[in-house]
Each structure stands twice: as C-alpha cells, then as structure tokens.
Amino acid sequence: AQSVTQLDSQVPVFEEAPVELRCNYSSSVSVYLFWYVQYPNQGLQLLLKYLSGSTLVKGINGFEAEFNKSQTSFHLRKPSVHISDTAEYFCAVQALTGGGNKLTFGTGTQLKVEL
C-alpha cells in the first residue's frame, strides 16, 4: 500500500516570492509521482509527473519538482509565484507494480499568494 503526506495544509506567500510545497510518500514498491493543481470548483489539472530518468522534473506554469528516493520526497517548487497560482495542490503516487492503476493522494496544500 502507498501513502502520501503533505505536511503543510496552507502556505501563504507574497507575490514574486519563491515557494516550496512539501510531499513525502511511503511505499513498499517503486512508484510514479505526480503533482496536480485544483482551482476553486474545478477538476484537477496535471502539473508534472516523474516516471523515470532525471530526478528534476519541469512542469507547466513554471513549476518544477525533484524526486529524492532516499528521502522519499517529491517537493514542488516555483522560483517566483503569481497571484494566479493561488489554488490547492495535490501530490499523488501510483505503484509501478500491483495496486492497480489507482492514484493515492495527499490531503492537499492550499497555496495562497498575496500582494
């Protein structure tokens, strides 16, 4: 079984400041890793994913994430945030073997960008 921990339920940040949203996971098998963003009253949009290869993954809207296998982390970063980045961000994992195709999500981090 897999589990995902997003320790920060809310992260306030000023516009143009950098931000890091933390994600740690637990799994007995190798996993793929994902970050999704959810704007108010909308569905989830894929930001980026790590399947294999380079541990630094670049996604849409200037976001990037780094896979750290030894620390079982996949933290999301952006060097300079914009008001429009205000949203809920979900980290998710998917087992490579077994467990079906299901995604296991964290509880989400609300990013609030202020002027």
Added chain:
Amino acid sequence: NAGVMQNPRHLVRRRGQEARLRCSPMKGHSHVYWYRQLPEEGLKFMVYLQKENIIDESGMPKERFSAEFPKEGPSILRIQQVVRGDSAAYFCASSSGTSGGSRDTQYFGPGTRLTVL
C-alpha cells in the same frame, strides 16, 4: 473540448433518493476511474473500469454504490439511498491504456458536487 466531461456539475438529493453521476472519458480513452473528495480531504480512489469490465473496486463502499462503463455511452456512478455522509465531490478520470495497459496518465474531469439534504 476533448477533455473529460462530467454531468451534472451539481446535484442535490434528499436522503433516501438515488444519485446518478455520469462521466464521458477523453476521446480515445478506454479506462475510467472514479474518486471521491470529502470536505477538507484529498481524493480517495473508488473504482477503476474499462469498457464493460470492473478492474478494481477496492475503494468502493460495500453497499449502495455501484459503477458501470458500458460498451456505448458514459460511465455511471450510482449511489442508492443516499445519506448525508455521501455529500462530496466525485471526480472522474480517464486514461488511454496504451502504456502497456497500465500506469498511463490520468486526466480529470471537473467533478460532480453532490449535496444530500
């Protein structure tokens, strides 16, 4: 728009009624997943279907909930005799199933927000 479509977007039911949620996958996608998002929580997997087959229903409540994905038409998530605890956002996702039949990216619909009075 070739994205995942869900309807209705909002659904209000009284306790004891039935709720039917529909999901049309992206064009070319044959795999459908249903997730539930309770207030202040992340998404929880419910069921994974391919055309006419339930592949994984490990996240489905044992009673009152059922899902289907017929050969023709959308996938349906059906909740019988709804209770207040069923109030949540229900999201559908689809994938192409072309990555060796598994582990391909899931694309989400806008969700159906169910309110049980």
